Amino acid sequence: MNLQKSLITIVLIILNFIASNIFAQEKTDVIYMINGETKDGKVTGIHETSIDFVYTGEDLTYELKKSNIQKIVFASGRTQIISQPQVQTSNSPTSTAAERKNKLAVLPFTMVSNDQGLMSEAMSGQIQHAAINSFKKNTHQIIVQDPMTTNALLLKNNLDPNSIKTMMPQKVAELLGVEFVVYGTANISFEGTRSYGSSSTTYKDKTEKDKDKKENKSSGKEFTSNNSSTVSNYDTSIELNIFSDTGSNLYSVSRNGFGNSLDTYDGTLNYLIKRCPWGSKNK
Template sequence: MKLLNSTLIFLLFILSFVTPSLFAQEKNDVIFMLTGETKEGKVTGIHESTIDFVYSGEDLKYELKKSDVLKIIFASGRTQIISQATTPTTNASTTTAAERKNKLAVLPFTMVSNDQGLMSEAMSGQIQHAAINSFKKNTRQIMVQDPMTTNAILLKNNLDLNSIKTMMPQRVAEILGVEFVVYGTANISFEGTRSYGTSSTTYQDKNKKDKDKKEEKSSGKEFTSNSSSTTSNYDTSIELNIFSDSGSNLYSVNRNAFGSSLDTYDGTLNYLIKRSPWGSKNK
């Protein structure tokens, strides 16, 4: 009997240390990020734009952006949705063929460059605008969609250049509400700089001789001025592909720009667009 009591006391003693740790490790709050990542620990606070979080087994508090969090499953079992996952809207309302007839949209250009300053959304949009202006000026029998309309529709449907590349051209045409879609690539390579210098000399002379005679100067002053300039050189090529809402590739062309300035893409676009199916040079 004494042995049994001693055993029970020993077991109760062991459980007094083990049980709290088992309960402490029982459950954690789980945060599900929009990227698919999960974080386990303790949510210590939820604010207007952030969530306070401590990883399991740590004491350091982290701030997570609510815009990056999908949901939280608390240790109690309660689930709280924080943000909604967004995916490209590929089931947008489809326009009819009659509504799209003779309409053309130019997508923002894909940029390829060794100059990181040119690998920007602003430069892509700038060349897109230049192409649209050229289509309006140098084509006939086609209605060119305003770039603000095109870009607004893309934004509304969560479409960027990367996601557009995963879609068939005819689907892009349907979403944009046009019959023709222009895909463009600008390859602009920085080739270095070149410096130019000039020098000129002028005289202030008290005694001026006849022009036909040898010029002599008994007294006077000589003035010399120098000037220099530096230009940046670029090697540019433009590629255009025009697809119809039936998926046909109507026009595919690539041309190297003439000249070395950054804006040579403009003249190259004019050359190519004039020779497109609706261009002024395509007679």
């Protein structure tokens, strides 16, 4: 009798072990949530904005929003992407105050003009480079960031001259890793064109000239040339604002340019930058 009971016990243990292994080896659907959480169970339905899901060992069906789900790995091994995790623009400090000390970055200029050709990204970058060169030449005690570094960091964070205005200046400084940020606006208006002309007459020699005048005729030795040129006129004004990584506005100034050529902005920038807090006029 004891032997029979022992055999029954052994058989039950073996059956329980086999059943446990079968249950353990049963694969489930795994849901990966955007917040990093995972859920094991069975996906019973997929709808436009949600999925139906039953947890392992339960019978109740739950409705999960697709917006909270990154992907589903089904028991078959197939993976279905539901939502791509969004890449967050980092507005948190990416550098320390010590690392930013005495560094300055010039943003691409905001362009204002009645000439669409001057509203281009290329013109904005051209004036940005002119300002950077002027800061390097006409200031002291600051390190001017290379425009390629500045523009690459802006592009990496999906920022342009318009969208960057939605950020506080101190956040922009932290993002670029500088202590000072220069915001610039160039207002260049096309004022039309002006033509200049002149003509001149030359003779082979003075004797022939005097003889022709007396006889009121042309000897064929008279040469007349006409010269004319057309010049485009522009009205230029430049505005500069310099902010620190604490949000303080250290320098705010605007000035109309001297001259009417397209490159008048260059001399205007030099005038303003020489008078900034680190400018050569403030030594």
